[in-house]
Amino acid sequence: MGFAKWNNFWRGAIRSKGLIGLAIPGLLFVIVFYYLPMLGVVVAFKDFNFSDGLFGSKWVGLQNFKFFFQSDAAFQVTRNTILLNLSFIIITNVLSLVFALLLVGLSRRAVKVFQTTLFFPYFLSWVVVSYVTYALLNPQLGVLNHLLENFGFDQVNWYLESKFWPYILSLAFLWKNIGYSTLIFYTGLLGIDKSYYEAASIDGANKWQQMTKISLPLLTSLITLITLLQVGKIFYSDFGMFYFLTADSGALYQTTDVIDTYVFRALRVSGDIGMASAVGLYQALVGFLLVVGVNALVRKFNKDNAIF
Structure with a gap:
């Protein structure tokens, strides 16, 4: 046999x-780029130095993890990472779905115009976006402060006021990524058989009923898949956005400092590769557990929408 x-x-x-x-x-x-680098996981448990190499460095067990979890900033950066990424996921997916549903009802020429307009910011680097943001938020010459002054409000030193930055970051992320997310949902809508809408129209269903009874239910699997993949990366942050957009201002760390920026600063100051590897492993393990957990929850309610 x-x-x-x-x-x-x-x-x-x-x-x-x-x-x-x-x-x-x-x-x-x-x-080459995903499985072979997994050998580097051992660095998280070692006091790594280049002279001794990967396997010759001293084994220190969980000491590298303690460095992070016992630091004062561990809770703060973890909280910021989760809450900010969660807000990004919810806001971007909801609004992208709304835009995709609106685009379906437009003509082909109008769709091309709106797609290009929405998608263009996705190709801009965060360095470029940070300069645009600085032009808007500059304490002395910024456009936004001039508008506030014209309307009788006090000017704000945006790069010293941390309370505003969760909203600023959410708007920036939405502006840059909504085009990409909208394109994915729009493509999913185009894949729905038109006969469903024709039959519903014959039965007297209006546009709202067609959207809620046909479009959204048939997009459920796609929405679930995208959300699961995003949840798996909730402990990872877009380093470029959090570092360049905030100008790495220490006054903003309370609400904008995330795991990636914290590790970068720690690595730049101390050069401790073992600690950076430990935090990276922590992010990967938690992300894996989140994907498995959320997928199990989805599978419990609807097996067809689960990834595995």
Whole structure:
């Protein structure tokens, strides 16, 4: 039986040699850049130095993890990372879905105009966006402060007031990423069979009923998939946004300092690669557990919408 199974396996592989050939570059990329670097996980448990190398460095167990979890900033950066990323996920997905539903009802020419307008910010780097933001929020010459002054309000030193920055970061993230997310949902809507809408129209369903009874239910699996993938990265932050947009102002750390920026500063000051690796492993493990947990929750209610 074992020989027969192997024989069938190789016959199937020969028949699918074209597809396998197409998959080989992708598989090699995954192995080289995703699986081989996993050997570096051992750095998180070592007092790493370059002279002794990866396996010659002294083993310190969980000391690198203690450095992070016993620091005063551990709770703050973890809280900021979770809450800010959670707000990004909710706001961006909800508004992107609304925009996608609106685009479906427009003409092809109008859709191209709006798609280009929404998608363009996605290609801008956070360095460029940070200069635009500074032009708006500059304490002396900023456009926003001039507007506040014209309307009789006091000027604000935005780079010293941390309470405003969760909203500023949310708006910046939304502005930059809404086009990409809208395109994904819009593509999903285009994949829905038009006969559903034609049948609903014949039965007297209006646009709102077609959206709530056809579009949204048929997009549930796509929405769930995107949300699950985003939840898996909730402990990771867009370093460029949090570092450049805030100008790395220490006065804003209370609400804008996240795990990635904290590790960067710690690595820049102390050069402790072991600690940085430990925090990276912590982020990866928590992200994995979140994906598994949320997927299990989704599977409990609807098996078809779960990833695995």
